[in-house]
Amino acid sequence: MNIPYSEPYKIKMVEQIHKSSAKERQKWLKEANYNLFKLRSKQVFIDLLTDSGTGAMSDKQWAAIMEGDESYAGSDSFFRLKEMVRSLTGFEYFLPTHQGRAAENVLFSALIKEGDIIPGNAHFDTTKGHIEFRKAEALDCTVREAFDPDIINDFKGNLDLQKLENALKDNYKKVPFIIVTITCNTTGGQPVSIENMKAVHKLAKKYSTKVIFDSARFAENAYFIKTREEAWKDKSIKEIVREMYKYADGMTMSSKKDGLVNIGGFMAFNDKDIYEKASVFNIMFEGFLTYGGMAGRDMNALAQGLDEASEFTYLESRIKQVAYLGERLSSYGIPLLKPYGGHAIFVNATEFLPHIPREEFPAQSLAIELYLEAGIRGVELGAIMADRDPVSRKNRFPELELVRLAIPRRTYSQNHMDVVAAALKNIYERRDKIRRGVKIVKEAPILRHFTVDLERL
Numbered sequence: 001m002n003i004p005y006s007e008p009y010k011i012k013m014v015e016q017i018h019k020s021s022a023k024e025r026q027k028w029l030k031e032a033n034y035n036l037f038k039l040r041s042k043q044v045f046i047d048l049l050t051d052s053g054t055g056a057m058s059d060k061q062w063a064a065i066m067e068g069d070e071s072y073a074g075s076d077s078f079f080r081l082k083e084m085v086r087s088l089t090g091f092e093y094f095l096p097t098h099q100g101r102a103a104e105n106v107l108f109s110a111l112i113k114e115g116d117i118i119p120g121n122a123h124f125d126t127t128k129g130h131i132e133f134r135k136a137e138a139l140d141c142t143v144r145e146a147f148d149p150d151i152i153n154d155f156k157g158n159l160d161l162q163k164l165e166n167a168l169k170d171n172y173k174k175v176p177f178i179i180v181t182i183t184c185n186t187t188g189g190q191p192v193s194i195e196n197m198k199a200v201h202k203l204a205k206k207y208s209t210k211v212i213f214d215s216a217r218f219a220e221n222a223y224f225i226k227t228r229e230e231a232w233k234d235k236s237i238k239e240i241v242r243e244m245y246k247y248a249d250g251m252t253m254s255s256k257k258d259g260l261v262n263i264g265g266f267m268a269f270n271d272k273d274i275y276e277k278a279s280v281f282n283i284m285f286e287g288f289l290t291y292g293g294m295a296g297r298d299m300n301a302l303a304q305g306l307d308e309a310s311e312f313t314y315l316e317s318r319i320k321q322v323a324y325l326g327e328r329l330s331s332y333g334i335p336l337l338k339p340y341g342g343h344a345i346f347v348n349a350t351e352f353l354p355h356i357p358r359e360e361f362p363a364q365s366l367a368i369e370l371y372l373e374a375g376i377r378g379v380e381l382g383a384i385m386a387d388r389d390p391v392s393r394k395n396r397f398p399e400l401e402l403v404r405l406a407i408p409r410r411t412y413s414q415n416h417m418d419v420v421a422a423a424l425k426n427i428y429e430r431r432d433k434i435r436r437g438v439k440i441v442k443e444a445p446i447l448r449h450f451t452v453d454l455e456r457l
């Protein structure tokens with residue numbers, strides 16, 4: 001018998017989670033106006049809302065926390081983190097921020113002006129928000145296959161080079177940089193290949209623009225390169241990471257994902273000029289250059305986390321746990337986005353609940369059902385998250401209407417995955433009885449999904 005994969009760690013500390021009754025959940029969700037972001041965490045049994053900042057730290061990270069240097073300027077923790085980032089990515093210039101979107105805010109303040117175009121692969125929601133907030137355009141250049149949930153393709157995060165070149169040809173003066181999101185969360189945690197990174201970088205140079213990697217899940221992306229891109233199968237994850245960043249001029253990163261910490265972020269670059277421009281905004285928005293919104297102890301924990309996240313044995317157990325959930329759900333016939341992503345399983349809500357029209361938000365409706373069924377919290381990635389068009393103010397209906405089940409790192413067991421699979425199976429079996437969705441009663445002008453109030457129809 002083959003020895004199966006398993007977690008390369010054991011448990012040292014546990015945290016109680018709370019079961020609830022169906023009646024309690026009905027009441028709580030109504031009080032939350034059917035917005036799962038408004039639930040209290042104690043009202044949730046298995047929380048798959050996000051993999052952001054929800055992972056478990058290691059004993060070595062906790063030890064590093066005790067050694068944090070809290071000096072305002074020149075802290076040792078800053079240099080420890082800067083050195084880790086340099087050794088992983090090769091970037092010489094580094095600025096810490098309090099989280100990923102803060103890095104976007106700082107960098108985009110330095111680089112984007114009104115009327116600019118930022119091509120990329122299905123920009124992350126806060127990235128798009130920060131671009132549109134500056135009256136610039138986030139132009140999607142993801143490969144076509146990414147929007148067909150049934151096409152199995154190894155690198156559905158890739159950019160469509162023709163689409164990208166067309167955009168650059170016509171407007172290259174308005175493109176301060178191209179943003180490549182690794183892995184591409186918005187299309188299902190799908191990776192970008194080294195080959196594609198190389199080609200994007202080449203196009204950027206041809207049209208005298210830059211490439212920035214939005215790097216929240218850089219290590220998961222590297223795992224997929226190792227396991228799917230022939231030329232890289234014998235390289236270590238760290239070697240692959242180093243190779244990836246050869247094709248970028250800079251990066252932003254939310255450390256709350258592959259950084260294996262609960263809060264934090266940073267930017268890094270080759271270019272001194274960008275660094276100097278960004279430094280001004282970093283001091284204004286985040287803090288002095290050697291802490292930028294992070295405590296010294298947090299920078300220490302992040303340095304250690306980046307090292308652990310870029311190890312193959314960890315990544316293998318992580319990504320195989322996600323695939324395990326995907327396999328269970330598939331075996332029940334539940335329609336999923338394929339191939340399975342690195343950090344999450346994405347349920348295709350329009351296929352799961354075909355009676356609910358797009359205007360009644362089928363993905364949100366399914367997320368509501370899942371919470372009511374078993375206290376499991378997923379998140380809508382559909383028309384509510386897509387916001388209104390900034391000009392016409394009409395609802396935007398993205399090609400895919402998904403419920404994302406994001407798996408926190410090193411947090412839940414295989415038994416938890418079985419509970420999630422069983423709950424979705426129950427809903428799937430009674431799906432014909434679910435015929436109405438929700439309507440919006442109150443919403444914010446941008447990033448509305450976080451605070452929207454809904455009513456069940």
Ligand SMILES: *Cc1c(COP(=O)(O)O)cnc(C)c1O
Pocket residue numbers: 052099100101102124126127181182185214215216217253254255256257264265
């Ligand atoms: C999480 C994330 C961000 C934003 O980072 P925060 O730490 O949540 O502010 C940006 N881009 C991607 C791809 C992300 O996953």
